Amino acid sequence: MIAVELRKLFRRPRTWATIAVLNALPVLVAVLLVLTDLAPRPGEGPPFLSAVLRNGALYPLAALAIVLPLFLPIAVAVVAGDSIAGEASAGTLRYLLARPAGRTRLLVAKLIAVLAFVLVTVLIVAGVGYVLGTTLFDAQPVTGTSVSGTSLTPADLGGRTLMAIGYVAVSMLGVAAFALFFSTLTDSPLGATMGALAVLVASSLLFTLDAASPIAPYLPTRYWLSFVDFFRDPIHWRDITRGIALQGVYVGVLLAAAWANFTTKDITS
Amino acid sequence: MAALVGVLVSLPALAGLLPASDASVSAPDLRAAVLASDTVGFSGFAESAGGLDLPVTDQLTSVADLFSDRTRMRVWWRGPIDHRVDVISAGGETGVHRDLMGSWAWEYERATATRTLNSALALPRPPDLLPSTLGRRLLSEATVAEVSRIGALRVAGRDALGLRLTPTEPASSVGRVDIWVDADTGLPLKVEVFGKGAALPALETRFLDFDPSAPDPSTTAFVAPPAAAIRGAPVTDVALEAGRRIRPVPLPPELAGLPRRVLTGVPPGIGLFGRGVTLLAVVPLPSRLAAGLRDALVQSPDAVVDEAGVRVSAGPVALMLLDPPGHGPYVLTGTVTLDALADAAAQLPELGGTP
Incomplete structure (x- = not known):
């Protein structure tokens, strides 16, 4: 059933169209940077973007930072929100459940397909970013400079980049869990997607308010940008570990709720 | 499910409620331990939060941000x-990165990478807001009568002994300073500065992570990266530059009941009065500098504008600009009340006071 769901997801043109649109923004930003040679001022713009003109090898990280606040979560929410509610709205859910596989296996298969989409999407954004960075900008393949001003070997830089990509993927799991949970509550994929995005917009808004600082450590978007901490020297693990733990709690609780809801609800469509 | 979520959400708060072990250390002994702690090696992560919206000119926005924003700091201290x-x-x-001759930023x-050589006078920088540094500075001139014990608290997972500094000068705008000191090392782990009558701190800085072991020398050393632009700090900084351009004015030995103090390296035109956490600085300003400051001050909704000048306070920090006709402008600032500022202004020699 997992293989079936994976094939279904990645054979769907909509999936690749989503990934293509997601990469359009980093491509546009890279072209504009090359044409104008104007990097964002310090403190402005996505992380690493101001450093790209000095070292194009950092563009995969800048590309992730460009899509991380909005485009990437939208893509993940669309796919995850469609997973159960999409079958229900198309009238195919009852036929899927007619097979002896059971609801839990179907939910697990849908979950794994969403996880695969998250990972593939993040890798493609980083890969496209690398190609852009090394072809359009001056890249420094020998060594790099950490955010703290120390030199990083190619092995260091590569290892930290892989860890950052993994961290961004983990950060998106919370979005996927929200959308999957909402997808079990409604027959409308749009409703599930919008529900997950509403949570994220609310979280991002609350994070900017000093009055909301007591609940800030629990906001799902609180630690998203902590992938930058992999490039400090020494690595600043504090927010990274908290980000992973927070996503773990959200994913665990929401998937448990999705399972409890999906295995007990009446399937009418 | 709801119970599980409730337990998960409340875990951090419950951990913060763990009782701290107090110790029978007197306030003067605890103060002495704090003052002796500057050679103790440690590393950690600290966060400061200030509510001091200082009205300043463009040259000093970094200082204003330091006291009004949330600043997150990693520290390695040898x-x-x-x-x-x-x-x-x-x-x-x-x-x-601090070294023997100065610092790299x-x-x-x-x-x-900017190199700054050691100087007697410098603007506040983030390291000054570390709980350990700020706590030592605030306690450095406290008298025995001003300090008292206030129990214990868990800070950054460690037992911290409470020490309260209550300034005795009537002119002081600081109500109290609460300092929470690591029981083992004497390092301040948390500092809260309260204005007079305020329930919430105007400035708070605390460690969130703390490791009481000395870091490796390679962590604190700095070698500029090959692609970095190397600069020297421009004529040390704006405070010294202002010091060179101010006119020398004979200032009285006491203002608003605060005695004048002599500091080496401070330009002679700048007068500093008071002690401990109650300080008043008097600076005769060049007219061009004063114009920008006046514009910033009058835009503050809390500004008091009268014949004495323009006065404004941000928490316990007060600032006054006066421009007596026929004389140059003065700026008075410090941790004193607005009334004390007005008293000090009236005692300035160019306004009829006695030099």
């Missing part, structure tokens, strides 16, 4: 002349 403090932001980092987003 001693007063060997430490590193990184201010981290979402997309970058500014690190200060590394700005990632500008790819710039």
Whole structure:
């Protein structure tokens, strides 16, 4: 059933169209940077973007930072929100459940397909970013400079980049869990997607308010940008570990709720 | 399910409620331990939050941000002349590496390393807001009568002994300073500065992570990266530059009941009065500098404008600009009340006071 769901997801043109649109923004930003040679001022713009003109090898990280606040979560929410509610709205859910596989296996298969989409999407954004960075900008393949001003070997830089990509993927799991949970509550994929995005917009808004600082450590978007901490020297693990733990709690609780809801609800469509 | 979520959400709060072990250390002994702690090696992560919206000119926005924003700092401390403090932001980092002759400041987003040599007078920088540094500074001139014990607290997972500093000068705008001191090392772990009558701190700085072991020398050392732009600090900084341009004015030995103090390295035109956490600085300003400051002050909704000048306070910090006809402008600022500022202004020699 997992293989079936994976094939279904990645054979769907909509999936690749989503990934293509997601990469359009980093491509546009890279072209504009090359044409104008104007990097964002310090403190402005996505992380690493101001450093790209000095070292194009950092563009995969800048590309992730460009899509991380909005485009990437939208893509993940669309796919995850469609997973159960999409079958229900198309009238195919009852036929899927007619097979002896059971609801839990179907939910697990849908979950794994969403996880695969998250990972593939993040890798493609980083890969496209690398190609852009090394072809359009001056890249420094020998060594790099950490955010703290120390030199990083190619092995260091590569290892930290892989860890950052993994961290961004983990950060998106919370979005996927929200959308999957909402997808079990409604027959409308749009409703599930919008529900997950509403949570994220609310979280991002609350994070900017000093009055909301007591609940800030629990906001799902609180630690998203902590992938930058992999490039400090020494690595600043504090927010990274908290980000992973927070996503773990959200994913665990929401998937448990999705399972409890999906295995007990009446399937009418 | 709801119970599970409730338990998970409340875990951090419950951990913070763990009782701290107090120790029978007197307030003067605890103060002495704090003052002796500058050679204790440690590393950690600290956060300061200030509510001091200081009205300032464009040259001093970094200082204003320091006291009004949330500043997150990683610190590796081997001693007063060997430490590193990184201010981290979402997309970058500014690190200060201190050594024997001065300090390097590394700005990632500008790819710039700036060398500053030691100076007697400098503007506040992020390392000054570390709980350990700020706590020592605030306690450095406290008298035995001004300090008292206030129990214990858990800070950064460690037992911290409470020490309260209550200034005795009537002119002081600081109500109290609460300092929570690591029981083992004497390092302040948390500092709260309260204005007179205020229930919430005007400035709070605390460690969130704390490791009481000395970091490796390679962590605090700094070697400028090959691609970095290397700069020297421009004529030390704006405070010294202002010091050179101010006119020398004979200031009285006492203002608003605060005695004048003599500090080496301070330009002669600048007068500093008071002691401990109650300080008043008097600076005769060049007219051009004063004009920008006046514009910033009058835009503050809390500004008091009268024949004495323009006065404004941000928490316990007060600032006054006066421009007596026929004389040059003065700025008075410090941790004193607005009434004390007006009293001090009336005692200035160019306004009829006695030099």
